[in-house]
Amino acid sequence: MTETLHPLGDAAQQAAQQSLGTAAARNLATTTKSVPQMQEITSRWLLRVLPWVQVSGGTYRVNQRRSYVVGDGRIDVDRSGSRSRVIAGDLRELLFLRDFDDDDTLGALANLFTEETYQPGDTIVEWGHAEDRFLVIAHGRVEQRAAGQYGEDAVVGVVADGEHFDQWGLLEERIWDFTARAATPTTVLALRRADFRNLVERSAALAEHLRAFADAGDRSGGEHPIDLSAGHEGEVELPGTFVDYQDDPREYELSVAQTVLRVHSRVADLYNQPMDQVEQQLRLTIEALRERQEHELVNNRDFGLLHNCDARQRVHTRAGAPTPDDLDELLSRVWKDPSVILAHPRAIAAFGRECNKRGIYPANVDLGGHQVPSWRGIPVLPCSKIPVSDTRTTSILLMRTGEAQQGVVGLHQTGIPDEYQPSLSVRFMGVNEKAVISYLVSAYYSAAVLVPDALAVLENVQIGL
Numbered sequence: 001m002t003e004t005l006h007p008l009g010d011a012a013q014q015a016a017q018q019s020l021g022t023a024a025a026r027n028l029a030t031t032t033k034s035v036p037q038m039q040e041i042t043s044r045w046l047l048r049v050l051p052w053v054q055v056s057g058g059t060y061r062v063n064q065r066r067s068y069v070v071g072d073g074r075i076d077v078d079r080s081g082s083r084s085r086v087i088a089g090d091l092r093e094l095l096f097l098r099d100f101d102d103d104d105t106l107g108a109l110a111n112l113f114t115e116e117t118y119q120p121g122d123t124i125v126e127w128g129h130a131e132d133r134f135l136v137i138a139h140g141r142v143e144q145r146a147a148g149q150y151g152e153d154a155v156v157g158v159v160a161d162g163e164h165f166d167q168w169g170l171l172e173e174r175i176w177d178f179t180a181r182a183a184t185p186t187t188v189l190a191l192r193r194a195d196f197r198n199l200v201e202r203s204a205a206l207a208e209h210l211r212a213f214a215d216a217g218d219r220s221g222g223e224h225p226i227d228l229s230a231g232h233e234g235e236v237e238l239p240g241t242f243v244d245y246q247d248d249p250r251e252y253e254l255s256v257a258q259t260v261l262r263v264h265s266r267v268a269d270l271y272n273q274p275m276d277q278v279e280q281q282l283r284l285t286i287e288a289l290r291e292r293q294e295h296e297l298v299n300n301r302d303f304g305l306l307h308n309c310d311a312r313q314r315v316h317t318r319a320g321a322p323t324p325d326d327l328d329e330l331l332s333r334v335w336k337d338p339s340v341i342l343a344h345p346r347a348i349a350a351f352g353r354e355c356n357k358r359g360i361y362p363a364n365v366d367l368g369g370h371q372v373p374s375w376r377g378i379p380v381l382p383c384s385k386i387p388v389s390d391t392r393t394t395s396i397l398l399m400r401t402g403e404a405q406q407g408v409v410g411l412h413q414t415g416i417p418d419e420y421q422p423s424l425s426v427r428f429m430g431v432n433e434k435a436v437i438s439y440l441v442s443a444y445y446s447a448a449v450l451v452p453d454a455l456a457v458l459e460n461v462q463i464g465l
Contacts, residue, residue: 036280041287044294045381048368049340050410050447051402052422060252060411062448074162074311077138077189084138086110086189094167096213102205109199113189118182127179131169133190137161140186141316141460146178158183158316160460170196171210252303252411254423254444257292261285261426265435282426282439289424289443296445297410298385298397303446305397305408306386310452320462322351322396324360327375330398333456339401341375342383344394346463348373351380351396353464388463396458407454411446 053060075094076087088110091097100106113136118124124135124142137159144157156178159165168174170193200207267277301307313333317326322343331338343351352373355362365374373380378398388394400407412423420426423445429438449455 033274035275036284038284038287040291042291042294042384043382044290045340046294046297046342046383046385047290047410049381049401050297050408052410052412053403053448055252055254055411055413055446058254058413058444060254060446060448061249062252062450063249064451075136075164076162077136079138083115084187084189086113086136096167096171096210100206100209102203102209105199105203105206108203109191109196112195112199113191116188116190118186118188120182120184122182122186124180124182124186124188125165125176125178127176129176131166131174131176131193133192134167134170134196135165135180135191136189137163138187138189140188141183142180142186142188143183143318144178144180155318158318160316163311169193252446252448254411254413254446255296255300255303256442256444257289257296258440258442259285259289260429261439261441263437263439265431265437268437278437278439282420282441285441286421286424286443289441293443293445294383295385297447298383299387303448305399305447305449305455306395306457308447308449309397309455309457313452313456315456315458316460317458317462320393320460321354321464322347322458322461323354324358324375326458326461327351327396330396330456330458331376331378334398334400334453336453337400337405337407338378338398339405339407341378341380341396341398342386343380343396343461344384344386344388344463345382346388347386347394347396347461348380348382350461350463351375392463394461394463396461398456398458400454403450405454406451408447408449411448413444416444 075090078085078087088103088106091106091109092100097106115138116124118140125131127146139161141158141160143155144159145153146156147153159180165180166174170191200210261281263278263281271277296304298304298306315326315329315333317323327341330341362373362375362380364371365377365379366372367379367381383397386394386397401409403409414422416423416425418425418427420441424441424443427440427442429440431437
């Protein structure tokens with residue numbers, strides 16, 4: 001018996017096709033397509049709000065009035081061994097040890113510190129008691145509390161890793177004017193005043209250095225004074241003065257982010273419509289460079305904002321999560337015309353939750369045609385380049401911007417060869433033996449904090465889950 005096959009085969013079981021299919025139709029159609037997309041592109045608010053200063057010769061010198069502040073004010077602790085140890089050289093962060101160059105004596109001083117551990121709620125020092133020791137926080141967070149005018153107990157400060165309690169108790173008899181309690185499991189390194197005095201008696205170099213410091217009579221750690229007279233009557237002798245400058249002002253050299261973009265000539269020649277292949281490759285490469293530029297402006301150890309904030313401009317959250325009280329404390333550090341607050345998007349969300357708990361609903365403000373959240377009228381802008389730690393903590397930055405305001409400024413140099421955008425060049429490097437075209441793409445930039453109170457950082461901000 002011979003089987004007869006249906007001309008449509010298996011399709012005979014379905015309705016016969018009555019129109020042209022889409023798969024075949026696409027062969028004759030012109031597809032509408034987007035330009036290449038990239039998820040890495042962010043709002044890059046930092047690059048937009050920084051005033052950019054033209055830097056000639058690739059270097060920007062910040063001339064300042066003479067200051068007595070050195071370093072970052074923190075004393076680093078080595079926690080790699082079985083016990084924590086003070087880094088001897090960092091003891092020069094104490095004002096009365098600045099410029100002290102006897103490393104052996106500093107090493108002996110570092111060895112005098114002993115380790116103490118505390119649990120949350122434990123009292124470390126108590127108001128009204130003698131300052132019998134100098135304390136460095138090796139790890140943890142400590143709340144400083146004092147009685148207010150009406151007897152209430154209030155948090156007057158929070159100190160954490162690397163920070164220390166009043167250094168002057170080592171030089172003279174004083175009493176604690178606050179009570180310090182551990183807010184988290186805390187390790188401190190303690191230097192007893194009696195041990196310090198014994199070392200001074202044994203070290204002629206240290207004793208002489210402390211005498212010279214006492215004769216200088218300045219404990220402010222601030223700027224060189226300008227002597228003035230006011231409110232006098234009669235023919236008094238007016239003080240003479242001058243404004244002294246730093247002998248060795250800081251200089252910022254422009255940093256660079258670079259890459260080599262390669263495009264095969266066959267791609268550039270044959271596949272250049274409807275979009276220019278080189279242009280699209282270049283556009284996304286520049287976007288990646290600008291993202292890296294913003295990352296460096298936040299995180300670079302030489303000029304990044306997180307690492308160039310003065311120690312006195314760093315504050316800690318009271319309870320971990322960023323509260324309105326914490327942001328108010330941050331604003332008190334940059335109280336002269338603050339311009340903008342920068343925070344990781346998750347930190348902004350955490351702050352929003354704390355505001356909701358208190359029934360506070362901050363208003364939006366207009367910034368260049370964008371409605372953005374604010375606090376006390378200061379724009380709060382997202383910056384994903386601010387890092388979040390493994391323990392889900394981050395930082396919030398507040399800054400004043402502009403040269404005229406003695407604020408934070410971005411640095412760049414325009415007019416460079418083969419400039420494609422301000423301070424960004426695209427230089428043709430040639431075609432190799434495999435017909436690959438190369439372009440050197442370079443972005444030059446840096447940032448400078450003109451005076452310390454232009455920038456403040458709220459640290460150890462808990463963002464939750």
